[in-house]
Amino acid sequence: MLNYSTSEENYIKAIYHLQKEGSVTTNELAAELQTRPASVTDMMKKLRTKKLVHYEAYKGFKLTIDGKKLALLIIRRHRLWEFFLAEKLKFSWDEVHAVAEDLEHVSSKKLIDKLDEFLGFPRYDPHGDPIPDANGKIETGKQVCLPDLPLNTTGIVCYVSDQSSAMLELLSHKKIGIGTKLEVKKKFSFDQSLEIKLRQQLATNISGDLAKNIFVKYDE
Protein backbone atom coordinates (compact mmCIF):
# COMPACT_ATOMS: atom_id res chain seq x y z
CA MET A 1 0.00 0.00 0.00
CA LEU A 2 1.37 3.38 -1.02
CA ASN A 3 1.64 6.37 1.27
CA TYR A 4 -0.83 9.22 1.14
CA SER A 5 -0.80 12.71 2.60
CA THR A 6 -2.91 13.67 5.59
CA SER A 7 -5.02 15.78 3.31
CA GLU A 8 -5.62 13.01 0.80
CA GLU A 9 -6.54 10.66 3.62
CA ASN A 10 -9.04 13.13 5.04
CA TYR A 11 -10.77 13.46 1.69
CA ILE A 12 -10.95 9.68 1.24
CA LYS A 13 -12.37 9.24 4.72
CA ALA A 14 -14.96 11.98 4.19
CA ILE A 15 -16.12 10.45 0.91
CA TYR A 16 -16.47 7.09 2.62
CA HIS A 17 -18.62 8.56 5.37
CA LEU A 18 -20.83 10.49 2.98
CA GLN A 19 -21.07 7.73 0.42
CA LYS A 20 -23.70 5.69 2.31
CA GLU A 21 -24.98 5.03 -1.17
CA GLY A 22 -24.98 6.84 -4.46
CA SER A 23 -22.26 9.34 -5.14
CA VAL A 24 -20.97 12.36 -3.28
CA THR A 25 -21.18 15.93 -4.57
CA THR A 26 -18.62 18.71 -4.51
CA ASN A 27 -20.59 20.89 -2.12
CA GLU A 28 -21.29 18.05 0.30
CA LEU A 29 -17.62 17.25 0.52
CA ALA A 30 -16.65 20.90 0.88
CA ALA A 31 -19.09 21.26 3.78
CA GLU A 32 -17.91 18.05 5.47
CA LEU A 33 -14.26 19.10 5.24
CA GLN A 34 -14.77 22.77 5.99
CA THR A 35 -13.15 23.79 2.76
CA ARG A 36 -14.11 25.37 -0.58
CA PRO A 37 -15.69 23.61 -3.54
CA ALA A 38 -12.75 24.65 -5.72
CA SER A 39 -10.35 22.83 -3.41
CA VAL A 40 -12.50 19.72 -3.60
CA THR A 41 -12.39 19.72 -7.39
CA ASP A 42 -8.60 20.11 -7.31
CA MET A 43 -8.19 17.20 -4.94
CA MET A 44 -10.62 14.99 -6.83
CA LYS A 45 -8.54 15.34 -9.96
CA LYS A 46 -5.53 14.25 -8.02
CA LEU A 47 -7.28 11.30 -6.39
CA ARG A 48 -8.59 10.27 -9.79
CA THR A 49 -5.09 10.05 -11.24
CA LYS A 50 -4.19 7.93 -8.22
CA LYS A 51 -7.19 5.71 -8.99
CA LEU A 52 -8.80 6.21 -5.60
CA VAL A 53 -12.04 7.77 -6.88
CA HIS A 54 -14.27 7.50 -9.92
CA TYR A 55 -14.90 11.03 -11.11
CA GLU A 56 -16.19 12.77 -14.19
CA ALA A 57 -16.67 16.52 -14.24
CA TYR A 58 -20.07 17.59 -12.85
CA LYS A 59 -21.01 13.99 -11.98
CA GLY A 60 -19.94 13.54 -8.36
CA PHE A 61 -17.47 11.04 -6.92
CA LYS A 62 -17.38 7.48 -5.69
CA LEU A 63 -14.53 5.56 -4.15
CA THR A 64 -12.86 2.89 -6.27
CA ILE A 65 -12.09 -0.50 -4.76
CA ASP A 66 -8.66 0.83 -3.79
CA GLY A 67 -10.20 4.00 -2.37
CA LYS A 68 -12.56 1.97 -0.22
CA LYS A 69 -9.68 -0.17 1.01
CA LEU A 70 -7.77 2.94 1.99
CA ALA A 71 -10.81 4.43 3.72
CA LEU A 72 -11.25 1.29 5.79
CA LEU A 73 -7.60 1.32 6.74
CA ILE A 74 -7.84 4.90 7.96
CA ILE A 75 -11.03 4.11 9.87
CA ARG A 76 -9.32 1.09 11.38
CA ARG A 77 -6.47 3.29 12.61
CA HIS A 78 -8.85 5.93 13.91
CA ARG A 79 -11.04 3.55 15.87
CA LEU A 80 -8.18 1.53 17.30
CA TRP A 81 -6.59 4.71 18.61
CA GLU A 82 -9.93 5.80 20.03
CA PHE A 83 -10.21 2.50 21.83
CA PHE A 84 -6.66 2.84 23.12
CA LEU A 85 -7.26 6.37 24.37
CA ALA A 86 -10.46 5.45 26.19
CA GLU A 87 -9.45 2.05 27.50
CA LYS A 88 -5.79 2.50 28.35
CA LEU A 89 -5.26 6.22 28.81
CA LYS A 90 -8.66 6.82 30.44
CA PHE A 91 -9.71 9.58 28.11
CA SER A 92 -13.38 10.34 28.35
CA TRP A 93 -15.77 9.28 25.63
CA ASP A 94 -15.95 12.72 24.03
CA GLU A 95 -12.21 13.52 24.02
CA VAL A 96 -10.98 10.58 21.99
CA HIS A 97 -12.10 11.71 18.56
CA ALA A 98 -9.98 14.85 18.23
CA VAL A 99 -6.75 13.13 19.23
CA ALA A 100 -7.46 10.11 17.03
CA GLU A 101 -7.83 12.49 14.08
CA ASP A 102 -4.11 13.12 14.33
CA LEU A 103 -2.97 9.63 15.27
CA GLU A 104 -4.87 8.02 12.39
CA HIS A 105 -2.41 9.46 9.87
CA VAL A 106 0.61 7.65 11.26
CA SER A 107 0.88 5.01 8.62
CA SER A 108 3.00 2.15 9.94
CA LYS A 109 1.13 -1.09 9.24
CA LYS A 110 3.06 -2.90 11.91
CA LEU A 111 2.18 -0.25 14.48
CA ILE A 112 -1.53 -0.67 13.87
CA ASP A 113 -1.51 -4.44 13.79
CA LYS A 114 0.52 -4.63 17.00
CA LEU A 115 -1.71 -2.05 18.64
CA ASP A 116 -4.72 -4.16 17.64
CA GLU A 117 -3.14 -7.20 19.26
CA PHE A 118 -2.15 -5.26 22.38
CA LEU A 119 -5.74 -4.09 22.78
CA GLY A 120 -7.06 -7.65 22.40
CA PHE A 121 -8.56 -7.20 18.92
CA PRO A 122 -11.45 -4.99 20.02
CA ARG A 123 -14.48 -5.06 17.71
CA TYR A 124 -16.08 -1.72 18.59
CA ASP A 125 -14.69 1.71 19.35
CA PRO A 126 -15.89 3.75 22.34
CA HIS A 127 -18.78 5.15 20.28
CA GLY A 128 -19.98 1.67 19.36
CA ASP A 129 -18.75 1.80 15.79
CA PRO A 130 -17.20 -1.41 14.46
CA ILE A 131 -13.44 -1.58 13.90
CA PRO A 132 -12.30 -3.01 10.54
CA ASP A 133 -9.91 -5.96 10.89
CA ALA A 134 -6.43 -6.18 9.39
CA ASN A 135 -7.93 -7.26 6.06
CA GLY A 136 -10.33 -4.33 5.93
CA LYS A 137 -13.38 -6.43 6.82
CA ILE A 138 -15.94 -4.42 8.78
CA GLU A 139 -19.21 -5.37 10.40
CA THR A 140 -22.28 -3.49 9.34
CA GLY A 141 -24.21 -1.83 12.10
CA LYS A 142 -23.21 -0.35 15.35
CA GLN A 143 -22.98 -1.53 18.93
CA VAL A 144 -24.19 0.71 21.75
CA CYS A 145 -25.60 0.34 25.21
CA LEU A 146 -29.38 0.30 25.39
CA PRO A 147 -29.89 3.94 26.45
CA ASP A 148 -28.05 4.99 23.28
CA LEU A 149 -30.20 2.93 20.92
CA PRO A 150 -32.21 5.41 18.83
CA LEU A 151 -35.96 5.32 19.42
CA ASN A 152 -38.01 2.87 17.36
CA THR A 153 -34.96 1.16 15.95
CA THR A 154 -34.62 -2.60 16.22
CA GLY A 155 -31.54 -3.72 18.12
CA ILE A 156 -30.22 -7.19 18.91
CA VAL A 157 -28.78 -7.87 22.35
CA CYS A 158 -25.18 -8.93 21.85
CA TYR A 159 -23.44 -8.44 25.15
CA VAL A 160 -24.10 -7.84 28.84
CA SER A 161 -21.37 -6.07 30.78
CA ASP A 162 -22.41 -6.93 34.33
CA GLN A 163 -22.58 -10.70 34.62
CA SER A 164 -23.55 -10.91 38.30
CA SER A 165 -26.17 -13.51 39.21
CA ALA A 166 -28.53 -10.74 40.35
CA MET A 167 -28.30 -9.19 36.91
CA LEU A 168 -28.72 -12.47 35.08
CA GLU A 169 -31.72 -13.40 37.25
CA LEU A 170 -33.41 -10.16 36.32
CA LEU A 171 -32.65 -10.64 32.65
CA SER A 172 -33.93 -14.19 32.50
CA HIS A 173 -37.07 -13.14 34.34
CA LYS A 174 -37.65 -10.52 31.67
CA LYS A 175 -36.74 -13.13 29.03
CA ILE A 176 -33.92 -11.02 27.64
CA GLY A 177 -30.80 -12.76 26.43
CA ILE A 178 -28.13 -12.64 23.76
CA GLY A 179 -29.88 -12.43 20.39
CA THR A 180 -33.12 -10.95 21.72
CA LYS A 181 -34.57 -8.29 19.40
CA LEU A 182 -35.93 -5.13 20.98
CA GLU A 183 -36.85 -1.52 20.36
CA VAL A 184 -36.81 1.47 22.69
CA LYS A 185 -40.22 3.15 22.57
CA LYS A 186 -39.71 5.86 25.17
CA LYS A 187 -36.98 7.26 27.41
CA PHE A 188 -37.88 8.81 30.77
CA SER A 189 -35.38 11.46 31.77
CA PHE A 190 -36.50 11.42 35.42
CA ASP A 191 -34.93 8.07 36.27
CA GLN A 192 -33.38 7.06 32.91
CA SER A 193 -35.80 4.15 32.73
CA LEU A 194 -36.88 2.91 29.32
CA GLU A 195 -40.04 1.51 27.83
CA ILE A 196 -39.10 -1.17 25.33
CA LYS A 197 -40.83 -3.46 22.87
CA LEU A 198 -39.67 -7.08 23.11
CA ARG A 199 -39.74 -9.52 20.21
CA GLN A 200 -42.02 -7.23 18.13
CA GLN A 201 -44.82 -7.38 20.71
CA LEU A 202 -44.50 -7.22 24.48
CA ALA A 203 -43.90 -3.83 26.08
CA THR A 204 -41.80 -3.75 29.26
CA ASN A 205 -40.03 -1.24 31.43
CA ILE A 206 -36.34 -1.36 32.17
CA SER A 207 -34.46 0.61 34.80
CA GLY A 208 -31.62 2.90 33.84
CA ASP A 209 -29.17 0.74 35.81
CA LEU A 210 -30.15 -2.35 33.90
CA ALA A 211 -30.23 -0.62 30.52
CA LYS A 212 -26.67 0.70 30.90
CA ASN A 213 -25.39 -2.87 31.05
CA ILE A 214 -27.17 -4.20 28.00
CA PHE A 215 -25.43 -3.78 24.66
CA VAL A 216 -27.24 -4.05 21.37
CA LYS A 217 -26.31 -4.05 17.71
CA TYR A 218 -28.34 -2.16 15.17
CA ASP A 219 -28.12 -0.95 11.58
CA GLU A 220 -27.96 2.73 10.93
Next chain:
Amino acid sequence: MLNYSTSEENYIKAIYHLQKEGSVTTNELAAELQTRPASVTDMMKKLRTKKLVHYEAYKGFKLTIDGKKLALLIIRRHRLWEFFLAEKLKFSWDEVHAVAEDLEHVSSKKLIDKLDEFLGFPRYDPHGDPIPDANGKIETGKQVCLPDLPLNTTGIVCYVSDQSSAMLELLSHKKIGIGTKLEVKKKFSFDQSLEIKLRQQLATNISGDLAKNIFVKYDE
Protein backbone atom coordinates in the same frame (compact mmCIF):
# COMPACT_ATOMS: atom_id res chain seq x y z
CA MET B 1 2.48 26.44 23.77
CA LEU B 2 1.83 27.23 20.14
CA ASN B 3 1.65 24.65 17.39
CA TYR B 4 4.51 24.02 15.01
CA SER B 5 4.75 22.13 11.73
CA THR B 6 6.42 18.76 11.48
CA SER B 7 9.19 20.37 9.52
CA GLU B 8 9.80 23.10 12.06
CA GLU B 9 9.85 20.51 14.84
CA ASN B 10 12.40 18.42 12.99
CA TYR B 11 14.72 21.39 12.58
CA ILE B 12 14.41 22.29 16.26
CA LYS B 13 15.13 18.73 17.32
CA ALA B 14 18.14 18.50 15.02
CA ILE B 15 19.60 21.74 16.36
CA TYR B 16 19.15 20.46 19.90
CA HIS B 17 20.98 17.24 19.12
CA LEU B 18 23.86 19.01 17.35
CA GLN B 19 24.12 21.83 19.83
CA LYS B 20 26.07 19.87 22.44
CA GLU B 21 27.83 23.15 22.93
CA GLY B 22 28.64 26.14 20.80
CA SER B 23 26.47 26.89 17.83
CA VAL B 24 25.35 24.85 14.86
CA THR B 25 26.32 25.59 11.26
CA THR B 26 24.24 25.54 8.11
CA ASN B 27 26.07 22.60 6.58
CA GLU B 28 25.91 20.54 9.75
CA LEU B 29 22.16 20.97 9.93
CA ALA B 30 21.71 20.26 6.23
CA ALA B 31 23.65 17.01 6.61
CA GLU B 32 21.72 15.98 9.73
CA LEU B 33 18.36 16.61 8.08
CA GLN B 34 19.28 15.29 4.63
CA THR B 35 18.42 18.57 3.01
CA ARG B 36 20.17 21.47 1.25
CA PRO B 37 21.95 24.36 2.90
CA ALA B 38 19.62 26.81 1.15
CA SER B 39 16.62 25.15 2.77
CA VAL B 40 18.27 25.45 6.15
CA THR B 41 18.82 29.17 5.71
CA ASP B 42 15.18 29.63 4.72
CA MET B 43 13.93 27.76 7.76
CA MET B 44 16.30 29.53 10.13
CA LYS B 45 14.87 32.88 9.09
CA LYS B 46 11.44 31.57 9.87
CA LEU B 47 12.40 30.11 13.23
CA ARG B 48 14.13 33.37 14.08
CA THR B 49 10.94 35.36 13.56
CA LYS B 50 9.22 32.83 15.82
CA LYS B 51 11.93 33.42 18.40
CA LEU B 52 12.99 29.79 18.56
CA VAL B 53 16.59 30.33 17.44
CA HIS B 54 19.24 33.00 17.75
CA TYR B 55 20.59 33.60 14.29
CA GLU B 56 22.60 36.19 12.45
CA ALA B 57 23.63 35.65 8.85
CA TYR B 58 26.87 33.64 8.54
CA LYS B 59 27.10 33.14 12.30
CA GLY B 60 25.37 29.83 12.96
CA PHE B 61 22.34 29.11 15.15
CA LYS B 62 21.53 28.40 18.76
CA LEU B 63 18.21 27.58 20.33
CA THR B 64 16.55 30.28 22.44
CA ILE B 65 15.02 29.37 25.79
CA ASP B 66 11.73 28.76 24.02
CA GLY B 67 13.47 26.73 21.33
CA LYS B 68 15.08 24.52 23.94
CA LYS B 69 11.74 24.03 25.68
CA LEU B 70 10.18 22.96 22.43
CA ALA B 71 13.06 20.60 21.66
CA LEU B 72 12.66 18.93 25.05
CA LEU B 73 8.95 18.54 24.50
CA ILE B 74 9.51 16.83 21.17
CA ILE B 75 12.17 14.60 22.67
CA ARG B 76 9.78 13.77 25.50
CA ARG B 77 7.13 12.70 23.03
CA HIS B 78 9.61 10.73 20.96
CA ARG B 79 11.07 8.79 23.87
CA LEU B 80 7.75 8.08 25.53
CA TRP B 81 6.45 6.62 22.28
CA GLU B 82 9.63 4.59 21.93
CA PHE B 83 9.10 3.22 25.41
CA PHE B 84 5.49 2.43 24.61
CA LEU B 85 6.37 0.65 21.38
CA ALA B 86 9.05 -1.48 23.01
CA GLU B 87 7.34 -2.16 26.33
CA LYS B 88 3.69 -2.52 25.35
CA LEU B 89 3.66 -3.37 21.66
CA LYS B 90 6.79 -5.54 21.83
CA PHE B 91 8.61 -3.79 19.04
CA SER B 92 12.27 -4.68 18.96
CA TRP B 93 14.88 -2.25 20.08
CA ASP B 94 15.84 -1.16 16.58
CA GLU B 95 12.32 -0.69 15.17
CA VAL B 96 11.02 1.87 17.62
CA HIS B 97 12.87 4.92 16.34
CA ALA B 98 11.33 5.14 12.87
CA VAL B 99 7.75 4.87 14.12
CA ALA B 100 8.37 7.32 16.96
CA GLU B 101 9.60 9.84 14.38
CA ASP B 102 6.01 10.06 13.17
CA LEU B 103 4.23 9.78 16.50
CA GLU B 104 6.32 12.53 18.07
CA HIS B 105 4.58 15.17 15.98
CA VAL B 106 1.12 14.51 17.40
CA SER B 107 0.92 17.49 19.66
CA SER B 108 -1.80 16.89 22.25
CA LYS B 109 -0.34 17.72 25.65
CA LYS B 110 -2.95 15.63 27.41
CA LEU B 111 -2.13 12.64 25.24
CA ILE B 112 1.52 12.74 26.19
CA ASP B 113 0.96 13.31 29.88
CA LYS B 114 -1.60 10.49 30.07
CA LEU B 115 0.69 8.22 28.09
CA ASP B 116 3.47 9.03 30.55
CA GLU B 117 1.21 8.08 33.44
CA PHE B 118 0.01 4.90 31.71
CA LEU B 119 3.62 3.83 31.20
CA GLY B 120 4.43 4.48 34.86
CA PHE B 121 6.56 7.59 34.32
CA PRO B 122 9.51 5.79 32.74
CA ARG B 123 12.85 7.59 33.07
CA TYR B 124 14.73 6.05 30.17
CA ASP B 125 13.78 5.07 26.65
CA PRO B 126 14.74 1.69 25.17
CA HIS B 127 18.11 3.09 24.06
CA GLY B 128 18.93 4.27 27.58
CA ASP B 129 18.36 7.95 26.87
CA PRO B 130 16.59 9.90 29.61
CA ILE B 131 13.00 11.04 29.09
CA PRO B 132 12.24 14.69 29.92
CA ASP B 133 9.42 15.08 32.45
CA ALA B 134 6.24 17.11 31.94
CA ASN B 135 8.11 20.29 32.89
CA GLY B 136 10.89 19.67 30.40
CA LYS B 137 13.42 18.62 33.04
CA ILE B 138 15.87 16.06 31.74
CA GLU B 139 18.64 14.08 33.39
CA THR B 140 22.09 14.41 31.96
CA GLY B 141 23.73 11.21 30.96
CA LYS B 142 22.48 7.97 29.63
CA GLN B 143 21.53 4.61 31.09
CA VAL B 144 22.59 1.43 29.35
CA CYS B 145 23.40 -2.14 30.24
CA LEU B 146 27.05 -2.83 30.87
CA PRO B 147 27.90 -4.36 27.47
CA ASP B 148 26.73 -1.10 25.86
CA LEU B 149 28.91 1.14 28.02
CA PRO B 150 31.56 2.63 25.71
CA LEU B 151 35.13 1.53 26.44
CA ASN B 152 37.09 3.56 29.00
CA THR B 153 34.08 5.56 30.08
CA THR B 154 33.18 5.77 33.74
CA GLY B 155 29.70 4.46 34.52
CA ILE B 156 27.81 4.24 37.80
CA VAL B 157 25.76 1.15 38.53
CA CYS B 158 22.17 2.24 38.99
CA TYR B 159 20.01 -0.80 38.50
CA VAL B 160 20.19 -4.59 38.33
CA SER B 161 17.47 -6.30 36.33
CA ASP B 162 17.80 -9.86 37.62
CA GLN B 163 17.41 -9.77 41.40
CA SER B 164 17.76 -13.49 42.07
CA SER B 165 19.81 -14.46 45.11
CA ALA B 166 22.31 -16.22 42.84
CA MET B 167 22.84 -12.98 40.99
CA LEU B 168 23.08 -10.89 44.17
CA GLU B 169 25.53 -13.33 45.71
CA LEU B 170 27.79 -13.01 42.70
CA LEU B 171 27.54 -9.23 42.75
CA SER B 172 28.32 -8.88 46.44
CA HIS B 173 31.25 -11.25 46.04
CA LYS B 174 32.59 -8.99 43.33
CA LYS B 175 31.76 -5.98 45.52
CA ILE B 176 29.52 -4.44 42.89
CA GLY B 177 26.38 -2.61 44.01
CA ILE B 178 24.22 0.38 43.23
CA GLY B 179 26.50 3.40 43.01
CA THR B 180 29.65 1.48 42.18
CA LYS B 181 31.81 3.26 39.61
CA LEU B 182 33.35 1.19 36.86
CA GLU B 183 34.86 1.26 33.39
CA VAL B 184 34.90 -1.37 30.66
CA LYS B 185 38.48 -1.89 29.53
CA LYS B 186 37.98 -4.67 26.99
CA LYS B 187 35.17 -6.68 25.40
CA PHE B 188 35.73 -10.25 24.28
CA SER B 189 33.55 -11.20 21.38
CA PHE B 190 34.06 -14.93 21.90
CA ASP B 191 31.89 -15.16 25.02
CA GLN B 192 30.76 -11.55 25.48
CA SER B 193 32.73 -11.37 28.71
CA LEU B 194 34.17 -8.04 29.81
CA GLU B 195 37.27 -6.88 31.57
CA ILE B 196 36.35 -4.00 33.82
CA LYS B 197 38.08 -1.56 36.14
CA LEU B 198 36.39 -1.22 39.54
CA ARG B 199 36.55 1.90 41.69
CA GLN B 200 39.44 3.35 39.62
CA GLN B 201 41.74 0.45 40.44
CA LEU B 202 40.87 -3.24 40.56
CA ALA B 203 40.51 -5.10 37.26
CA THR B 204 38.00 -7.96 37.15
CA ASN B 205 36.30 -10.12 34.56
CA ILE B 206 32.55 -10.31 34.17
CA SER B 207 30.60 -12.85 32.15
CA GLY B 208 28.29 -11.73 29.38
CA ASP B 209 25.31 -13.10 31.28
CA LEU B 210 26.11 -11.02 34.32
CA ALA B 211 26.94 -7.88 32.34
CA LYS B 212 23.59 -7.91 30.52
CA ASN B 213 21.80 -7.50 33.85
CA ILE B 214 23.82 -4.60 35.17
CA PHE B 215 22.71 -1.11 34.19
CA VAL B 216 24.95 1.92 34.45
CA LYS B 217 24.62 5.63 33.98
CA TYR B 218 27.27 7.64 32.24
CA ASP B 219 27.78 11.06 30.70
CA GLU B 220 28.27 11.31 26.97
Next chain:
DNA sequence: TCTTTGTTTTAGATTTGTCTAAAAAATATT
Protein backbone atom coordinates in the same frame (compact mmCIF):
# COMPACT_ATOMS: atom_id res chain seq x y z
C1' DT C 1 47.47 41.56 1.33
C1' DC C 2 45.62 39.16 -2.36
C1' DT C 3 43.70 35.06 -3.95
C1' DT C 4 41.73 30.68 -3.64
C1' DT C 5 38.58 27.67 -1.41
C1' DG C 6 34.71 26.56 0.94
C1' DT C 7 30.48 28.07 3.26
C1' DT C 8 26.31 30.58 3.41
C1' DT C 9 22.86 33.34 1.46
C1' DT C 10 19.95 35.16 -2.27
C1' DA C 11 17.09 34.80 -6.27
C1' DG C 12 14.02 32.39 -8.69
C1' DA C 13 11.53 28.00 -9.62
C1' DT C 14 8.67 23.88 -8.07
C1' DT C 15 5.20 21.13 -5.50
C1' DT C 16 1.26 20.64 -2.48
C1' DG C 17 -2.81 22.28 -0.85
C1' DT C 18 -5.40 25.97 -0.44
C1' DC C 19 -7.99 30.31 -1.83
C1' DT C 20 -10.97 34.02 -4.69
C1' DA C 21 -13.26 35.43 -8.60
C1' DA C 22 -15.01 34.43 -12.90
C1' DA C 23 -16.67 31.20 -16.37
C1' DA C 24 -19.14 27.09 -17.59
C1' DA C 25 -22.41 23.57 -16.87
C1' DA C 26 -26.48 21.68 -14.75
C1' DT C 27 -30.82 22.41 -12.58
C1' DA C 28 -34.99 24.85 -11.54
C1' DT C 29 -38.51 28.38 -12.58
C1' DT C 30 -41.67 30.84 -15.13
Next chain:
DNA sequence: AATATTTTTTAGACAAATCTAAAACAAAGA
Protein backbone atom coordinates in the same frame (compact mmCIF):
# COMPACT_ATOMS: atom_id res chain seq x y z
C1' DA D 1 -38.26 26.89 -24.25
C1' DA D 2 -36.08 30.70 -22.35
C1' DT D 3 -34.35 32.54 -18.26
C1' DA D 4 -32.77 32.52 -13.60
C1' DT D 5 -30.43 30.10 -10.03
C1' DT D 6 -27.33 26.99 -8.14
C1' DT D 7 -23.45 23.98 -8.58
C1' DT D 8 -19.13 22.94 -10.33
C1' DT D 9 -15.02 23.91 -12.68
C1' DT D 10 -11.27 26.84 -14.40
C1' DA D 11 -7.84 30.36 -14.06
C1' DG D 12 -4.78 32.62 -11.49
C1' DA D 13 -2.79 33.65 -6.91
C1' DC D 14 -0.69 32.51 -2.41
C1' DA D 15 1.84 30.22 1.56
C1' DA D 16 4.85 26.47 3.05
C1' DA D 17 8.74 23.87 2.22
C1' DT D 18 11.74 22.53 -0.78
C1' DC D 19 15.20 22.81 -4.76
C1' DT D 20 19.14 24.65 -8.22
C1' DA D 21 22.28 27.96 -9.66
C1' DA D 22 24.48 32.08 -8.87
C1' DA D 23 26.19 35.62 -5.85
C1' DA D 24 28.09 37.13 -1.43
C1' DC D 25 30.82 36.32 2.28
C1' DA D 26 34.39 34.18 5.43
C1' DA D 27 38.49 31.64 6.19
C1' DA D 28 42.84 29.93 4.81
C1' DG D 29 47.07 29.87 2.05
C1' DA D 30 50.53 32.03 -0.60
